[in-house]
């Protein structure tokens with residue numbers, strides 16, 4: 001029998017304690033820390049925006065083949081990876097750096113462009129890693145509610161922070177999976193305070209048919225930094241690989257704070273093999289879109305409310321404190337989450353496999369009837 005613990009987020013005395021607890025944690029760590037301790041090892045895990053498909057076949061083979069060279073730093077492999085990516089995207093290879101996932105460059109960008117005098121401006125609800133880091137370094141954090149269509153409200157963000165050092169835009173957004181139009185990001189870039197920087201997190205871009213990358217703004221020499229990761233569509237979250245894309249002067253300011261760490265060779269070869277698969281992104285996008293749409297259709301047929309998403313996650317109206325739903329679902333061996341303080345009755349759901357989503361539906365039906 002799995003052990004059930006009542007320890008939960010709800011039992012922390014205030015939201016502030018929760019924020020303090022999560023400071024410095026990434027998505028996976030936050031999800032794991034807030035996970036009800038009730039599930040067994042065969043639980044359906046749809047609480048961390050991971051890709052249930054994992055690495056593609058050629059990435060798996062590349063990882064196995066590189067093991068004998070695991071004693072080498074092999075910097076050349078990271079340089080080759082950045083070159084392959086840059087060529088594919090029409091970017092200058094000097095403007096691209098491979099990183100150990102996108103978490104390190106996200107943190108380094110916050111450290112580079114914010115200070116007690118230069119605020120960090122983000123969306124609410126939004127991905128909290130930068131917010132938590134900025135808070136812990138004494139930076140003023142400005143969290144601006146999303147618009148009615150769940151895009152970043154760039155005009156409100158500009159108005160709220162004339163002292164901005166860094167604007168963080170995540171599109172598709174985590175947790176809502178919704179897009180911020182390219183034109184809005186252009187507007188933000190054109191109207192931001194001098195010397196501030198716009199950080200665009202494109203972690204989930206591959207899941208969307210409509211999302212437009214902001215690489216064009218980087219290429220045009222704007223004050224824009226873009227992050228990409230192999231953790232989502234490529235299924236390499238546990239291997240750790242990402243990219244930071246920026247003008248060389250911005251890149252230097254970011255990377256000088258500890259960004260030049262060697263990469264795990266396993267991650268680099270898995271990423272290279274994944275990039276060499278011409279159909280991989282389109283195929284996985286199709287799978288995610290199909291399962292997501294089937295889930296939405298089921299939710300609609302059964303009277304549930306959700307936010308339509310363009311990503312591998314979406315927000316579901318729990319019609320009760322989200323943590324209650326989370327714990328009840330965990331008792332059914334389905335792990336969902338996370339929950340954002342500004343949407344306490346909503347729970348983020350990651351799109352899993354068809355089989356996992358059917359288990360999710362059965363558990364949800366049971367829990368909501370109870």
Ligand SMILES: Cc1ncc(COP(=O)(O)O)c(C=O)c1O
Pocket residue numbers: 026027028048049100101102103104106127170174201203228229230231237241242
């Ligand atoms: C929006 C966003 N950015 C960045 C990350 C960090 O991902 P990683 O460090 O695995 O690349 C995550 C993780 O879920 C995320 O949701």
